[in-house]
Amino acid sequence: MTTDQILTSERADLLDALHKHRELFRFTVRGLSDEQAASRPTASELCLGGLIKHVTATERQWCDFITDGPAEQPDVDWANIDWSNPPAEVIEYQNGFRMLDGETLAGLLASYDEAATDTDTLLAHVDLDARQPLPEAPWNPPGVTWSARRVFVHLVAEIAQHAGHADILRETIDGQKSMG
Structure with a gap:
């Protein structure tokens, strides 16, 4: 097997995994109204529309990371937020998990x-060994870099994890399950 065949196979495997988990994720909202997608049927603050917004933003942010490196982070002291009057950056972050007035499920999808x-196009062409430093954050060890390949694996995990969250929410709304 040549190097080109290995890379083609590796890209195909990554793309297949992304497609599989996106399909499972999208299945959880099939046939729902905007009101159902915005509902929070569990003790969690999560809603299906908000999960779609979050995964959309996650794919975009990680693809930007691959091409441009770490983005500037807002200067927020997450440990000492006054929750009665949170800063605009915190509200913006929270809104990334909510379906806001005027947003529709069709628009979010x-x-x-x-x-x-855009992610699939990047995967088809990017150097999978290209590396970027992770942003400085309490949860990232200093000096750690991720390859584009590692980012795509992380995206598969993100989508799969949130598909599981979505499945629980959907089952709570009307009993539909993705599997089983």
Whole structure:
């Protein structure tokens, strides 16, 4: 097997994993109304529309990371937030997990499809060994870098994890399950 065949096979495997988990994730919202997608049927603050927004943003942010390196982080002391009056950056972050007035499930899914297409295009062409330093954050050890390959594996895990969250929410709404 040549190096080109190995890389082609590796890219195909990554793309297949992304497609599989995106399909499971999207299945959880099939046939829902905007009101159902915005509902929070469990003790969690999560809603299905908010999960779609979050995964869309996650794909975009990690693809930007691959091409541009770590983004500037907002200067927020997450450990000492005054929750009665949170800073705008915190509200913006929280809104990334909510379906806001005027947002529709169809619109969120269209945005997700655009992000997925951009991710797939990047995966087809990027040097999988290209590395970027992780942003400085309490949860990232200093000096750690990730390859593009590692980012794509992380995206598969993110989508799969949130598909599980979505499945629980959907089952709570109307009993539908992705599997089983």
